[in-house]
Amino acid sequence: MTVGVTLPPPTPTLRVEDLNVSFRSRAGHVDIVRGVSFDIAKGEVFAIIGESGSGKSTAAQAIMGLLPDHARVSGGLLLGGEDIAHISARARRRLLGQRISFISQDALSALNPCTTVGYQIAEVMMVHRGTPRRQAMERAVELLALTGISAPEERVNHYPHQFSGGMRQRALIAMALALEPELLIADEPTTALDATIKAQILELLSSLRARFGMSVLLITHDMGAVARLADRLLVMYAGKAAEVGQATDVFAAPQHPYTRALLRSMPRLDRPGEALVSIPGSPPVPSNPVAGCAFHPRCEQMGEVCMRIAPEEALLRDGHRVACHFASREPTDA
Amino acid sequence: MHEPSGNGIPLLEIRDLSKTYFIGQGLFREPVELNAVSGVSLRLDKGQTLGIVGESGCGKSTLSRMLAGTTGATSGRILLEGQDVTNLPERQRNKALQHVQMVFQSPYSSLNPRMRIADIVREPLDVHRRDLSAKQRGERALEMLERVGIGKEMAQRMPHQLSGGQQQRVGIARALISDVRLVICDEPVSALDVSVQAQVINLLRELQTSLQVSYVFVSHDLAVVANISDLIAVMYLGKVVEYGRAQDVLQSPRHPYTQALVDSANVPDPALEKSRTPRILKGEIPKPTDPPSGCRFRTRCWMAQERCAIEQPELKQRDGSPQSVACHFV
Numbered sequence: 048m049t050v051g052v053t054l055p056p057p058t059p060t061l062r063v064e065d066l067n068v069s070f071r072s073r074a075g076h077v078d079i080v081r082g083v084s085f086d087i088a089k090g091e092v093f094a095i096i097g098e099s100g101s102g103k104s105t106a107a108q109a110i111m112g113l114l115p116d117h118a119r120v121s122g123g124l125l126l127g128g129e130d131i132a133h134i135s136a137r138a139r140r141r142l143l144g145q146r147i148s149f150i151s152q153d154a155l156s157a158l159n160p161c162t163t164v165g166y167q168i169a170e171v172m173m174v175h176r177g178t179p180r181r182q183a184m185e186r187a188v189e190l191l192a193l194t195g196i197s198a199p200e201e202r203v204n205h206y207p208h209q210f211s212g213g214m215r216q217r218a219l220i221a222m223a224l225a226l227e228p229e230l231l232i233a234d235e236p237t238t239a240l241d242a243t244i245k246a247q248i249l250e251l252l253s254s255l256r257a258r259f260g261m262s263v264l265l266i267t268h269d270m271g272a273v274a275r276l277a278d279r280l281l282v283m284y285a286g287k288a289a290e291v292g293q294a295t296d297v298f299a300a301p302q303h304p305y306t307r308a309l310l311r312s313m314p315r316l317d318r319p320g321e322a323l324v325s326i327p328g329s330p331p332v333p334s335n336p337v338a339g340c341a342f343h344p345r346c347e348q349m350g351e352v353c354m355r356i357a358p359e360e361a362l363l364r365d366g367h368r369v370a371c372h373f374a375s376r377e378p379t380d381a
Numbered sequence: 382m383h384e385p386s387g388n389g390i391p392l393l394e395i396r397d398l399s400k401t402y403f404i405g406q407g408l409f410r411e412p413v414e415l416n417a418v419s420g421v422s423l424r425l426d427k428g429q430t431l432g433i434v435g436e437s438g439c440g441k442s443t444l445s446r447m448l449a450g451t452t453g454a455t456s457g458r459i460l461l462e463g464q465d466v467t468n469l470p471e472r473q474r475n476k477a478l479q480h481v482q483m484v485f486q487s488p489y490s491s492l493n494p495r496m497r498i499a500d501i502v503r504e505p506l507d508v509h510r511r512d513l514s515a516k517q518r519g520e521r522a523l524e525m526l527e528r529v530g531i532g533k534e535m536a537q538r539m540p541h542q543l544s545g546g547q548q549q550r551v552g553i554a555r556a557l558i559s560d561v562r563l564v565i566c567d568e569p570v571s572a573l574d575v576s577v578q579a580q581v582i583n584l585l586r587e588l589q590t591s592l593q594v595s596y597v598f599v600s601h602d603l604a605v606v607a608n609i610s611d612l613i614a615v616m617y618l619g620k621v622v623e624y625g626r627a628q629d630v631l632q633s634p635r636h637p638y639t640q641a642l643v644d645s646a647n648v649p650d651p652a653l654e655k656s657r658t659p660r661i662l663k664g665e666i667p668k669p670t671d672p673p674s675g676c677r678f679r680t681r682c683w684m685a686q687e688r689c690a691i692e693q694p695e696l697k698q699r700d701g702s703p704q705s706v707a708c709h710f711v
């Protein structure tokens with residue numbers, strides 16, 4: 048495609064540049080997130096998938112400024128072009144509360160057991176928007192209805208223990224949407240939902256991004272949800288980006304051996320009872336980092352260089368980046 | 382035929398089991414009744430897996446907790462190897478249910494954070510196998526850990542020093558160490574990445590073959606349930622609407638709710654998935670405190686007719702369907 052004038056690329060909703068997180072432990076600093084960079088455009092759904100323990104939630108918490116004191120964070124964070132990495136913790140909390148919503152992975156214990164679910168949703172609007180209580184409670188009912196909870200006008204008065212697992216997860220989604228955020232960071236938002244409710248929630252998120260340009264950072268193990276919703280995705284392994292690209296490209300032609308192995312492990316509805324393939328060997332332990340490429344002990348195409356040198360991320364095409372010495376390098380489209 | 386093949390006593394038999402919660406409405410109002418599980422009857426044979434799927438809030442966890450004896454039943458019977466174990470007083474319950482264990486969704490919160498892995502796995506033996514010496518119990522714990530792929534060096538760690546998948550394997554080792562016959566798994570793999578999930582499922586299947594345990598397996602992931610289950614029960618608002626062999630229920634679902642459920646399952650392929658329009662269930666979602674008359678699914682069913690509001694469909698085999706279906710129009 049040729050265009051006469053080149054427009055400057057639009058400012059991304061979120062830019063993460065060379066994010067590093069380490070935790071202090073008795074054995075010194077342990078690196079958990081190691082130089083991860085990505086952009087999320089306005090109205091885009093960007094997914095992070097990957098190994099359990101690879102640092103996905105840690106990265107999200109670093110963006111939200113929610114890590115405990117013994118964490119050391121470095122790297123750039125820009126929200127709509129504005130630096131949010133180097134401002135006071137207080138200014139950051141306010142900003143994030145107003146513009147980014149976060150659904151934490153630990154949804155099932157994130158609700159306060161002593162307050163009704165409705166009041167917890169309303170409180171978010173009362174605190175951040177100064178919405179009067181009555182109005183906020185009415186809105187809470189609407190939001191619960193939006194997430195497919197039946198009899199929402201009764202359910203607002205229930206306590207979290209009276210909700211099922213999936214209902215609590217939807218209450219958190221309702222709470223996150225209460226402030227109509229520019230960016231929603233959702234860490235495993237659909238694990239407790241059945242297929243029909245999940246379809247409804249994914250539909251809801253998809254319409255919010257279409258109508259209001261909400262951007263979504265979706266962290267999940269659910270490949271079906273990624274396939275349905277994500278525009279682009281990042282595959283994490285041992286704290287690093289193994290592969291980044293358009294969701295369709297990565298699923299159709301995964302370039303990193305880890306991504307390929309991961310996609311092969313999925314159970315399939317049309318092949319019940321078949322023994323599942325899992326990746327041999329065990330996942331790396333952050334306190335005992337592997338030399339060279341972190342995936343090499345489990346990799347099917349490991350070469351000698353992989354044991355010594357950690358591969359850099361290389362650009363293939365259309366923003367498809369892969370960190371593997373053996374990825375088929377194609378010329379990038381100018 | 383989905384009726385268990387053995388003609389002896391099934392390992393687990395549930396008869397007309399119900400659970401009603403009473404929800405307070407404030408000081409001066411009568412609490413309302415919520416029928417979380419209502420009239421469920423199922424059976425499961427030795428060495429088999431019963432998968433349970435269904436809408437969020439339909440009563441799967443409540444049913445699981447009743448089977449594990451941690452929540453009392455309001456009415457109905459639970460028979461374990463023919464013995465009635467419903468609502469036993471605590472002392473008898475511990476003895477009667479010593480062969481029943483539970484594995485939960487969140488591995489971390491179900492492991493004691495202050496105990497070492499080896500001690501966590503040994504604990505059930507400390508309770509039920511006092512006939513063994515402390516040394517023997519410790520050795521068995523290490524053997525069991527070895528079996529689930531956790532070596533000696535890891536056995537001395539604390540739970541937070543393991544990854545999610547390793548924690549879940551510890552939970553499984555603990556559930557299977559004492560002479561167990563029935564394991565209730567409530568979403569045991571939902572928190573794991575697909576590769577670790579594959580490991581855990583393969584492990585569960587392998588242990589089933591060698592130990593002849595039975596599983597009740599609750600999950601929202603139909604592909605996972607299809608993989609591990611012999612029988613599947615589909616629940617909607619406290620009731621079983623379809624029940625039969627896994628392949629019959631998932632490959633040719635007969636109840637409209639099951640059809641919608643199978644149809645909305647995402648295909649893990651963006652090119653296909655983005656061009657697909659799954660059937661999103663429309664219509665009024667019923668209140669569990671005031672379920673619809675007749676068929677409970679009728680408010681969202683595209684086939685509903687007058688009869689559905691009047692007559693509750695029985696769960697039975699219909700018109701040549703190998704599975705049992707609770708719908709008038711199958």
Ligand SMILES: Nc1ncnc2c1ncn2[C@@H]1O[C@H](COP(=O)(O)OP(=O)(O)OP(=O)(O)O)[C@@H](O)[C@H]1O
Nearest residue numbers: 070079098099100101102103104105106115333545
């Ligand atoms: N507060 C903490 N202190 C020390 N180590 C931590 C802390 N939080 C997480 N870790 C470690 O950091 C690593 C990454 O954890 P994280 O929760 O980010 O993984 P994840 O990719 O989200 O995994 P999952 O898919 O299982 O949720 C793990 O090895 C974990 O043990």
Ligand SMILES: Nc1ncnc2c1ncn2[C@@H]1O[C@H](COP(=O)(O)OP(=O)(O)OP(=O)(O)O)[C@@H](O)[C@H]1O
Nearest residue numbers: 209210211212213402417437438439440441442443
């Ligand atoms: N302790 C309780 N007190 C009152 N109501 C409860 C209690 N526990 C569960 N319920 C209600 O019982 C019904 C069934 O809940 P249950 O947790 O069994 O559902 P579930 O099928 O496991 O759902 P999910 O898939 O979301 O985990 C729900 O309507 C729920 O609100």
Ligand SMILES: [Mg+2]
Nearest residue numbers: 103104105152
């Ligand atoms: Mg996580």
Ligand SMILES: [Mg+2]
Nearest residue numbers: 211212441442
């Ligand atoms: Mg549940």
